[in-house]
Amino acid sequence: MNTQEKIDLRDTMVQTLIEAVDQQINVAVAVSDSTSTAKIAPFQKKFPERLVNVGIAEQNLVGVATGLALGGYVVVTTNAAPFLVGRANEQVKNDVCYSQTNVKLVGLNAGVCYGPLASTHHAIDDLSIMRGFGNIQIFAPSDAVETREIFRYALRYNGPVYIRMDSAKFPTFHEEDYRFEPGKVDVLREGNAVTIIAVGSVVHEAMAAAQELAAQSFSAEVLNISSIRPLQPQRIIESLQKTKRVITVEEHSLHGGLGSIVSEIIADNGLQAISVRLGITEGQFSKAGPRDKIRAYYKIDKQGIVETARKMMGN
Incomplete structure (x- = not known):
């Protein structure tokens, strides 16, 4: 499709x-x-x-x-x-x-x-x-x-x-022959400089950010976590072992969401990876206002992800 x-x-x-x-x-x-x-x-x-x-x-x-x-x-x-x-x-x-x-x-x-x-x-x-x-x-x-x-x-x-x-x-961005498998990590884009892991509709922000990073000669891997439970962590582990850098993106509190899941995988498997979690500040209610402005404030939009990735890579 x-x-x-x-x-x-x-x-x-x-x-x-x-x-x-x-x-x-x-x-x-x-x-x-x-x-x-x-x-x-x-x-x-x-x-x-x-x-x-x-x-x-x-x-x-x-x-x-x-x-x-x-x-x-x-x-x-x-x-x-x-x-x-x-x-x-x-x-x-x-x-x-x-x-x-x-x-x-x-x-x-x-x-x-x-x-x-x-x-x-x-x-x-x-x-x-x-x-x-x-x-x-x-x-x-x-x-x-x-x-x-x-x-x-x-x-x-x-x-x-x-x-x-x-x-x-x-x-x-999924083709018509795509078949959902519970637990499977959905790899939307392969790369080797940084891993961007997203959930839900902000996956579109992650994909847009990866495209912009590619235009700047940075190769980002994008993983879509559409199955939160069950979740098979091996593909995430492989990606982090390769890139050594990960950004998680979620329109959710940083407490108990995707960033927490990935942090648990890093800790449980002793991975050496720099991690940045993008989401709603833990312990706070979200800002109110137009949705695009809220996303920009918490850096969970395309530009916020690009800025975070460039900072992680020292550029």
Whole structure:
């Protein structure tokens, strides 16, 4: 596919859910007054009996989803990430994760998607919270093709899944024959001067930064961590052994997210690598404002990554 046409990942999600029902997968979708947030209207129109709207009641959302799953449905919850992981924390932990219920939790508008709405609507802790729970797989697609493949896998996997989603439109850099493999590190670009590891939509910032660095004669390797759990670390280890420098990029707190994961891999394997973590300052709420300005402030945009890489390489 590999195109500059920008696609809303939620549109791909909804089409994949429709496809799954057409393929006889017993899918039900639960929302908490978040039909517009999820862009779920095409699914609702075709399968009205398969959509349950509990209203603005996230705890009930997860409880109802659990009941539907116990009744034989493959249940997908689609609502804003900050309210899923915040308001329904206990239900996610006990009803879904501890009980190993077949529910797919979709955290929409993750990171600082809501921009000016500030800390009440920013989800900069969802990965760290979900990593604290057992029994749940955690994914974060970066483009439409990867979104489709992650949902195809999740709907066939029997057990809890959390999928971190963005609300903007993005170009596609995966080819149509791409197949998602849980745990596998997705190598988007090979290089030998610095490793840039990113998650979710900031993978696009990482790729843009690598292209600019290449124009300046610096070869950056870009790794997309779309599978946070499970995660096979070997490809990360090989990359860091080669470049000796790594930058992690995430629209998430530096506490418990991608930077923490990579730091753990470095420590656990005794790697000799210079590491810089780019993300929301640990122990603080994110700044509010236009999303591009927030990304620039925390240096998780293209220019911030380029500046960080050049500084690491002494230029």
